[in-house]
Each structure stands twice: as C-alpha cells, then as structure tokens.
Amino acid sequence: MSVRGEFWSIYREALPILLIALAGGLFAGIVLEGMVEELERFTGLFVMIPVFLATRGNVYGALGGRIASGLHQGLIPPRFERNDRLVNAVIASFVNGIGISIVIGVITWLALLVLGWEDPAALYELVGIMLIAGLLTSVVMIVGLLALIFAGFRYGYDPDNLVGPIVTTLGDIFGMLFMLFAVTLVGVLV
Template sequence: MFPLLVVLCAIVLWAGITLEDAGDLLDRYGLLAVMVPAMIGMGGNLGSILSARLSTRLHLGTTTFDPTDRLLWANVAAIFALAATIFTALAVTVWLFGMVVGASLTLGQLLVISLLSGLSVAAIAVVASVVATYGSYRLGIDPDDTTIPIVTNVVDVFGMLVFLAVSRWVLVG
C-alpha cells in the first residue's frame, strides 16, 4: 500500500498547486473560493459512496462488472441524481450568500458552473470508482482498502481542474 499512498500524495499535491495557480480567478470572484471545498468534498463523497456499494456487492458475490448489469447502472444513475441535487443546492446556497455579501455572480452563472462542474466530477468519480474497484479485485486486493483513497484523490485533482476550467469558461470566456 505504501507505493499507492506515495502516488496519491503526489496527486493531491498537484491539486494544491493547481488551486494556488488559480488565485487570481478566485480573488476576482470570491464566491468561487466558497464553492471549492464543497465541490471537491462532494465529488469525493460521491465516488466513495459508489466505491463502497461496488465493494459490498463484490463481497456479497452479486456483481460481475458486466456492462448489462442493471443494478450497476442503477447505482450510477443514483450518483448522478444525487450530484444534480447537491450541486444545484450548492449553487443556490452560494448565490444566497453572495446576495448577503454583495457579490456580482448571478444565479444562472453559479448554476452553470456548479452543475456542469459537479456532473463532470460525478462522471470522473463513477469512472474512478469502477476502475479502482475492478482493478483492486483483479489484483486480488481488498477493494475496501484501496478504492476510497484512490477515488477521493483522483476526484480532488481532476475535480479541481474541471471546476476551474468551467469557471474560466463561464466567467472569462
């Protein structure tokens, strides 16, 4: 597990450097800085939920990672439904906070940023969860030990990149 932890630490370091490089954007649009922890945390949580569900199904012997597995697709759909709900609530909450502090971002801008980023992060979390769970299983490693650290770190980095890219696209053009 030690080599895996070293690689994951490097990935998280990359996320921190990416966030530091986006300082100008976050300074100019302070509400985005409010969204960052929730965006990254929720993405990791969504991936962790799916990873745990897949690991449990593996331990119970009820999954085969067959693309026609209806229960697998139902879990994926549930993750996307949860993501849509959470990231809509995030946009509305941040917009209300912005109204109190006098920030200039509109609800429409925040909804586009939050939903586009959030659903993209959910897609990354789904792929990372399935790959990490299946990979652990194929390597003979207990997925309960590997999937959540892998998924949360991957989602942290790529979620940050997606969030910043979408924010720049919406706000800067």
C-alpha cells in the same frame, strides 16, 4: 490470518494508493493556486471549492462502498457489463453528484447575500460553474472509480482499502481541473 498479518496486508495494499493520493492532493493544490485570479473574478467561488470537493467524496465514496460490497458478495462482477445493481448505483450517484452541485451553487449564492458580501457572483454564474464541473467530474469519478476498483479486485486487492484513496484522489485532481475549466468557460461565455 492473525491480527498482525491482517494489519500488514491492509497496510501493504493501502500504502501505494495513499502515496498516489498524496501526490494527487498536491497537484490539486497547485491547480488551486493557479486559479487565484479566477477566484477573485467570481466572488464566492472560493467558498464553494471545499464543499464541492467534499461532496465528490461523499457521493462517490458511497458508490465505491456499494461496489465493494457487491464485489465481496459476488453480486457485481469485476468488469464493465450490464448489471442492474451496478447500473442503479451508477445512475443514483450520477444524479446525486449533479444535483448536489446545483444545490451548492444556489446555497452559496444565498449565503453570500445573507452574510452581506459585496458584489457576489451572479446566481447563474455560480450554478453554471458548479453544473459544468459537477457533470464532468461525475463522469470521470464513475468511470475511474469503477475501472480502478475492478482492476484492483481482479489483482487480489480488497476494494474496501482502495475506495477512500481513489475517491479522494480522483475527486481532488479532476474536481479542481474541471472547476478551472468551468470557471474559464463561464468567464468566456458571460
């Protein structure tokens, strides 16, 4: 295939998912707009949101890259079945996703104290919000990412063209929805 043909192939495969990613980003922004009151209630929460969303992309982008490489090499079949490589990659990303969520809550709380913010949310509130949102987002990211990459691969799409937009879209949409859910739940429990 010529360089020009390869360019158009990548463009054709990536454009629809990028448009879906655009819509997903707009939806996440609308959810964020609806969280303004909650953001004011838990001082420091707004600081955590960009970090939380970025780490979803980092952790699950790495998972998507591993899966894409495994699909290309024939080491991972494009379906949900017991495969040691797939299981190990999923477990590692799940542990990383949950662990980094807790770290985000702790570091944010410490940073707010060091910077002298008045009346930051309690450590257990920030960590609780991050833990709940991180846990729920991790489950959806793993299942959604695998399902979409496997389906795309079976239909002839290059998974490398799909991973970035899928991770971004799922992370933004479900990250914000589960963040709102976690804030509401912690607000009720506290």
